[in-house]
Amino acid sequence: MNIGNIHFDGIPVCLAPMAGTSSVTFRGICVEQGASYAPTELVSARSIIYNGVERSYRYMEIDPEHEGITCIQLFGSEPGDFSEAIKIMLSDERLSKVDMIDINMGCPVSKVVKTGAGSALIRTPDVAAAIVRAAVDAALQFGKPVTVKTRIGFNRFIAEDSRDFVKRLSDAGASMICVHGRTAGQMYGGSADWDAIALMCEAAHGQGTAFFANGDIRNDDDAVRILDHTGADGIMVGRAAMGDPWIFARIRAALDGEPRPPLPDNAQKCDMLMRELTGTAEHIGEVTAVKEMRSVMPHYIKGLPGGAAIKVRLCGASTIEEVREILKECRELWT
Numbered sequence: 001m002n003i004g005n006i007h008f009d010g011i012p013v014c015l016a017p018m019a020g021t022s023s024v025t026f027r028g029i030c031v032e033q034g035a036s037y038a039p040t041e042l043v044s045a046r047s048i049i050y051n052g053v054e055r056s057y058r059y060m061e062i063d064p065e066h067e068g069i070t071c072i073q074l075f076g077s078e079p080g081d082f083s084e085a086i087k088i089m090l091s092d093e094r095l096s097k098v099d100m101i102d103i104n105m106g107c108p109v110s111k112v113v114k115t116g117a118g119s120a121l122i123r124t125p126d127v128a129a130a131i132v133r134a135a136v137d138a139a140l141q142f143g144k145p146v147t148v149k150t151r152i153g154f155n156r157f158i159a160e161d162s163r164d165f166v167k168r169l170s171d172a173g174a175s176m177i178c179v180h181g182r183t184a185g186q187m188y189g190g191s192a193d194w195d196a197i198a199l200m201c202e203a204a205h206g207q208g209t210a211f212f213a214n215g216d217i218r219n220d221d222d223a224v225r226i227l228d229h230t231g232a233d234g235i236m237v238g239r240a241a242m243g244d245p246w247i248f249a250r251i252r253a254a255l256d257g258e259p260r261p262p263l264p265d266n267a268q269k270c271d272m273l274m275r276e277l278t279g280t281a282e283h284i285g286e287v288t289a290v291k292e293m294r295s296v297m298p299h300y301i302k303g304l305p306g307g308a309a310i311k312v313r314l315c316g317a318s319t320i321e322e323v324r325e326i327l328k329e330c331r332e333l334w335t
């Protein structure tokens with residue numbers, strides 16, 4: 001299957017973009033474990049125009065050597081912002097290597113929605129289509145495809161409106177549309193509506209546009225089921241990959257009809273946590289890395305004996321050495 005000029009052998013299984021989690025280090029790790037690609041977290045198109053790429057560079061940084069196919073996600077509410085931001089971004093030597101641009105039309109956070117960006121665009125399909133057109137025109141000059149990630153609706157799923165939304169994004173030139181099966185109003189609560197995703201997938205395919213499904217893929221069986229249920233060409237896995245990048249190898253095996261690789265043991269989980277932490281520190285510095293990984297580290301030790309107490313200690317750590325010491329004690333406890 002293809003997204004624009006980018007070819008995938010087999011069904012693409014991707015890491016869903018997640019602010020605070022999708023660091024360049026974690027994305028590289030997920031790809032190493034079998035993810036087809038991993039978009040960056042959302043970056044403001046307007047900030048790129050006003051501040052240049054440097055201020056948001058840490059969120060946009062790509063590492064083609066370890067990531068393979070790369071994708072930067074932008075958000076905004078003005079078509080002109082996308083034209084300009086994409087030109088600025090793709091004229092930067094480091095970022096010019098990116099393979100595709102994704103547009104965020106799903107973020108439910110009020111700070112984003114009140115500016116008319118993210119999921120607010122579901123309510124303004126004219127603007128959404130104009131944004132895709134502007135982004136496609138700008139990216140085309142650099143030979144890069146544009147994709148969109150959105151949700152099934154704003155407050156409610158209305159099949160006709162959502163199918164129409166998909167058609168308009170396709171007509172405007174989106175090379176792939178990924179749908180998270182929740183409304184913006186649901187944020188991350190309730191459950192993803194795979195029936196709604198299936199209807200939107202049908203609309204995309206009717207326009208000849210590739211389509212990915214996302215939402216509540218918690219394990220390899222879910223991955224097989226959502227593809228079957230929705231008819232999607234690919235999938236994105238978000239929260240289930242936090243602290244478990246090995247999920248991509250298990251999904252890949254399930255899709256290929258191969259035996260699942262064994263689950264990681266406790267020592268492997270500790271090693272991977274340290275790898276993600278030290279790798280992240282190399283990019284953004286130790287102090288910021290330890291602080292920002294506070295939301296990620298607990299996922300690696302979820303369900304392990306004494307996990308709750310260890311989580312508190314890990315979240316109180318402020319250096320890599322402290323984290324290493326805590327994990328050293330844990331390893332002794334766990335072996």
Ligand SMILES: Cc1cc2nc3c(=O)[nH]c(=O)nc-3n(C[C@H](O)[C@H](O)[C@H](O)COP(=O)(O)O)c2cc1C
Pocket residue numbers: 016017018019020021040041042073104106107149180188214215216217236237238239240
């Ligand atoms: C902490 C967090 C941050 C997220 N940040 C983004 C983001 O920057 N861009 C985006 O398109 N979606 C973002 N999402 C949504 C996910 O990409 C995904 O659509 C959602 O988590 C549902 O998939 P899942 O059930 O596999 O987690 C975020 C989700 C979470 C939990």
